[in-house]
Amino acid sequence: MGDARQYHLLSSPFRMKRGGELHGARVAYETWGTLSPNRDNAILILTGLSPSAHAAANEQDPTPGWWNEMIGSGKAFDTDRFHVICVNSLGSDKGSTCAASIDPATGEPYRLTFPALSLEDVANAAHEAVRGMGIEQLACLVGCSMGGMSALAYMLLHPGAARTHISVDTAPQAQPFAIAIRSLQREAIRLDPHWNEGRYSDDQWPEHGMSIARKLGVITYRSAMEWNGRFARIRLDPEQRDDNEPFGFEFQVESYLEGHARRFNRQFDPNSYLYLSRASDWFDVAEYGQGDVMRGLASIHIERALVIGVSTDILFPLEQQETIAKGLEAAGAQVDFVALDSPQGHDAFLVDIENYSRAIGGFLATI
Secondary structure, eight states: OOOOOEEEEOOSSEEOTTSOEESSOEEEEEEESOOOTTSOOEEEEEOOSSOOSOOSOOSSOOSOOTTTTTEETTSSEETTTOEEEEEOOTTOTTTSOOTTSBOTTTSSBOGGGSOOOOHHHHHHHHHHHHHHTTOSSEEEEEEETHHHHHHHHHHHHSTTSEEEEEEESOOSBOOHHHHHHHHHHHHHHHHSGGGGGGOOBTTBOOHHHHHHHHHHHHHHHSOHHHHHHHHTTOBOOGGGSOTTSTTOOOBHHHHHHHHHHHHHHTTSOHHHHHHHHHHHHHOBGGGGTTTOHHHHHTTOOOSEEEEEEETTOSSSOHHHHHHHHHHHHHTTOEEEEEEEOOTTGGGHHHHOHHHHHHHHHHHHTTO
16 A cells, blocks of 8 residues: 655744744645646645545555545546545644644654644645645635634635635534533543643553543534434343443443544544644634624635535534525625435535535536
8 A cells, every 4th residue: 555645845934823833844635636737627625623635545545535435537526527635634643744743843742832723724734735736726625524614714814715615514613512522522631641741652642531532522423313223222242241340331332432432542643633623613704704703704705615514413513504605605605505414413424425425516517
């Protein structure tokens, strides 16, 4: 398996929204399809909190990506027509500069000396990478979940940088429920003794904290309807239970969450998780509109937009996507709003490929 990552070296110093700067920083990205001679067929995808830039298989790395069924020849993101780019967020440990990276000033990992990260920084880093490819204007800017907020920041900070926009299961600002969940996730990590103020090591890793954080996330990424349908109150078989452990797992749903947490645990740097999680809470379109979300959205000028939401999403509720759609429309864009009834909740865009393909492929066929 080859490494399909490419890297863009950011301007040095790269100044951060909330103060501080990075030197010699970079972002990782991957591409699919061919850039047209006049560089006007590029689609940029900004990701949720945990995915890498590997959104789909490509020649260098044939392993399936996190949106594999969506990107390729004849798929929703048709690589026969478009040049698709996925940038790994600044602050993520999947190849981009983050809290786990070496600080060139000290030769040690940044850890908690990494500057305060905002989604505006994520957007500016992605924009620099796109400009570095010689692309003046994207044919379409796509943002999923946290990446949808980064995409709004991208368009607010760089007017004219995108012709059209696809907003997927996101929000113009975090609501109290989402902030509360992410706050608990961060607290679980920080209260793990092995976190040690960010100074953990491979043999002293905050596994319990990361495990609880992931379980909380997975619970909110799906809907109650999905949990009922999949697990009901089914109990574990006796041989799957540890009767010597007081208050041990009894139900299948507990075992399922444990499996998810185990698979995630060593796959993501805890400090990077903390930084990106907080950046999601901080982001607020209202900052660009004198405290008013609609006024903030009014300064985004694009030709067309597709806004997709799911009625079962408790993390980024459908009414937040309606707000984005109304705001972009009021600002002069032609907006298609698609409300899906997928039972999978927030994660539907990763699971309900048929409905998302139809909506996204249909929209892109008209731009």
